[in-house]
Amino acid sequence: MGQGPPPPTEAVALLTGHTGDPTAIQLLSDRRGSRVWKVQGPGGAVAVKANNPAGDNAHEKAAEMAQEDDHLLRLTAAGVISPDYRAGAGTWEGGRWLAVNWIDGAPLWRALALARGPEGDRAAVRPWLAGIARGWTQHLARMHTAGWAHADVQPTNTLVTNDGQAAVIDYALACGPGDRRRIPYRGALTHTTAPEIATAILSAPADTHIQAHPAADIWSLGASLFWCWTGHRPVSYDNDLDRLEKLAAIAKGTTTALRDVRPWPFPAFEDTITACLAPDPADRPTAKELTTAW
Structure with missing residues (x-):
């Protein structure tokens, strides 16, 4: 059934009605106070997340699981994500767990490995790359229209499926209307943090919630595509x-010129990424505008 600690028995028991009796359980990640497993059964597969009860931040991670579940329920009610995505959630003796339906896909960095090299400079790659960006922005546009920001747009939270579609995951840090948050938002992955979020983090006390807005997602989108296509982060440090x-x-607000680090020329793609990285949020395109720009 796999190595490492097993998922919460409460989760496996509840999910049996969803996937059938587990035929394989694989621990995928065990870091920063959270664990993730893939649980496979005859009826399908799910990703199960739970806090590590032995971690120093066990209480905070349990609260984060509960917060993400609340976000999934609200985003589903708003029509932003499919009702089929959330598979279940609950408590266990060590804290909280959450399960979502498994998405077969590669994280953006791995998916764009071919495009980062000179061999990516061919006709078939350009529409594939643009299609990933377009699908990603279509999902963000639905969130933004509903008054939400994902607030954790980064390469590991975007999967690319075999048919070239972008799937967005991990809604724990999302910022929505009428937030009743358990954990203040203080930014996410540093490398894809928008300048205005960085400024707010630096100027506000550590326990102050910073409300992320859609424009910050756009900067993070541009930063993620810049990074995964060129192999360089947009801000050098x-x-x-x-x-x-x-x-x-x-x-x-200063970024590396994309033309200086691109693996091969793709003018339309470069111009759109550069627009996303405008230092002033008001100067960035909206997600809706981006769906026709790629």
């Missing part, structure tokens, strides 16, 4: 800097 020093560099 030393990896040895601490997080606040990196955020200070991002807050300046």
